[in-house]
Amino acid sequence: MKCVAYCRVSKDTSDQLNSLENQIRHYSELFKKKGFEGAECGMYYAKEGKEEIVKYIPAIFADEGISGTKLKNREAFKYMLECAYRKEFDIIYVKNTQRWARSVEDGAGILKKLKVIGVKVIFEDGNINNFDHEMTINILLSTAQEESRAKSAAVQFGIKKAQEQGKFTSAIPYGYRKENGFLKPISEQLEIVKTIFNLYLQGWGGTKISRHLNNQNIPTQKGKRWTQVQIHDVITNPIYKGMQVTHTVQNTDINVSETSYSDGEKEYKYKSIKKLDESDWIVNQIEELRAVSDEVFNEVQEENEKRKELNKRGNRQSNENIFSNLLYCQHCGRAMRRKKLWGWKRKDGTRNFGIEWVCVSHDTYHNDICRFRNSWHEDVLANRIKEEIDSIRNNQEKLDNTFSEYMVQFLSSEDVSDRMTYLEVNLEEINAEIKANLKLYTKNIIDDEQYKEQNDELQTQKKELESELAKLKRIDEAREEAKRKFHNYIKFINKIDLENLDNSLLKRIIKKIEAYTYINDKGAEEKDIMIIWNMLEKSFDDIFYKKAKNL
Structure with a gap:
């Protein structure tokens, strides 16, 4: 045998x-x-x-x-x-x-x-x-x-106790070393971290930043070359604002599917890592580990989310021109395109030209997609933005009143239970619509484009409802965060040099600029813009725009 x-x-x-x-x-x-x-x-x-x-x-x-x-x-x-x-x-x-x-x-x-x-x-x-x-x-x-x-439970218990004491039990992030189980800062590396955050806010992407660091012969923690993924890991890690977050996952060692055998072929499927609820996380605020301010860190997260949305819409992130990824046609929702305007020819053969921004849909397909050319001279639009920024600066009291109204309406400690019930009911309705939309798609009643458009809108609404619901569950924390964000925004906007505006600076204060054309009472075309500021969130914007004409 x-x-x-x-x-x-x-x-x-x-x-x-x-x-x-x-x-x-x-x-x-x-x-x-x-x-x-x-x-x-x-x-x-x-x-x-x-x-x-x-x-x-x-x-x-x-x-x-x-x-x-x-x-x-x-x-x-x-x-x-x-x-x-x-x-x-x-x-x-x-x-x-x-x-x-x-x-x-x-x-x-x-x-x-x-x-x-x-x-x-x-x-x-x-x-x-x-x-x-x-x-x-x-x-x-x-x-x-x-x-x-x-044995596993005993080991995990020991790890959790160490984490509660402030010890770090995961892979050491860039910018730190470990001493007796605790993270200690490496000052020269944290300076590199600051550079990464600043470059990202200036409009640089992960690939460009990694290329810059590699050209400077600056290695990663493991002595290797930087990649886009590693840059993303840096800008999204709360350790760089001094917040050490541990105990976010747990090893379960549980087999979640049966082992299958067929003619000697087999497949093993395991899920041994379980994500823990945020309430179970161990969070230690350690100022010694801080590399950037809360304001800079949060701005980078917001910029990262904006870029994700651009990618979903198929738009390439750009900061080449002052209104890149910022200016949109309100009529069709498409981005606006930058074009040169050729003027009259001088005697010496040179030409005087300017720059205009026009609706991409109209410029490409004319009236078939969007009936308004919606053109704006770049200088005129830039001056209009400056006026709007200056208007905010000169109306601090009205802004404060708007913020107070927002706090009462959305973040008041009173009637929280009723508001949560309202949001939960709306969330159920949205989920039902998402399922219905998917059903229509699977039965070929609607095409890919219709399904995607409807699903994107529903998912956005769902995300907004879930975000507000989560805030209500931690109302006190949300109130303090809203105050901090609002006051930091106003502080930053008051420091802006209006004569040196650029794309990266505008993106720090503005989410989106919607340009539109309308017919006035006399039958003539007129143009206007709506600025969606980056102060707080959509619910604040709704209140702000109701009072915008008074600013």
Whole structure:
């Protein structure tokens, strides 16, 4: 009879009797003693960081340094099962049930399948096998599983206690080192972090920033080249405003789908990491770790969200011109295009020209899509924006009154329960509409474009409702955040140099500029703009625009 052995050892084991080399020697001698023939198949598997080490060892399958709680990464074990289903051997020797598996579901399930195809698994400790001692094996597997669970719980408890004390237990972010379990700042790296935030607010993208850092020969934490993903990780990490957030996920080691076998092919699917509710997070405010102010960090998050919305609409992020990604036609919703206006020709052959912004839809398709050209000279539009900014500066009292009205209407501690009920009902209605829209699409009643347009609008409404509902659940925190954001916005807008406006600066105070053309009482065309400011949110804008004519 042909047989193999399965071995699994920890890399840091101090018990040399159970080392991989000794186990190989032990099973080679055991095969000879029993009169069995070692199978030709075999595999050694280990992992060093991202590097996988695979070797061939006849009649031995060995996973080194791989946890026994999950089958996911036990490549030698999985390959052994493939060979078993191909009937390349008749017997598998294993020292004990802990080496086989620490999960009843995995261990017992696989043993049953091997029994069906006639492959015997012999556990040396107790001299038991899957043919004759199924109940005993299940008890041992259950005990091993509980021991593993208890050990995991103890480790997680220790990690959580360390996190509550302010210790950092994850990968060290750029700009810091670890000392006795606590993060400590590296001043020269945090200066680079400040540069990243500032460049992002100036309109630079992740690719451009990473290229700039690489050209300056500035390495990452691991001494490698920067990428767009790493820049995104920096600008979205609250550690840089001194907020150390831990205990956001938990290792569950739970198998969430059945293991399936088909002609020797199998699939293991696990979900061992569970995201925890925000209320379970451990948050430590450590000013020593701060790299940027709350104001700068929050502005970067808002800019990041705006760029995501641009990508969803298929628009490329740009800060090349003063109104790039800011100016839109209110009639059709499309962006407006920058064009040169050629004027009269001088005697010396040169021309006087200016710049105008026009609706993309009308400029491309004329009246077929949008009936208004909606053109604006760039200088005229820039002066109009300056007037609007100056108007805000000179009407501080009315702005404060608007903010007070907003606080009373949306963030008052009174009638919170009624407002939450109202929002929850609206949220249910929106979810029902989303499902109905999907149903229409799946039945081919509406096309891709109609579905996407309707779904985007519904998802935006849903997001707004969920955002307000979340704020009401933490009303006091939301009130303080709104005050901070409003006062910082006014403070910033008062510092603006109106003679040196640029795209990145405008994006810090303005979400969107909507230009439109209308017919007045005399039948003539007139033009106007609506500025959607970046002060707070849509609910504030609604109140603000009702009073805008009085500013």
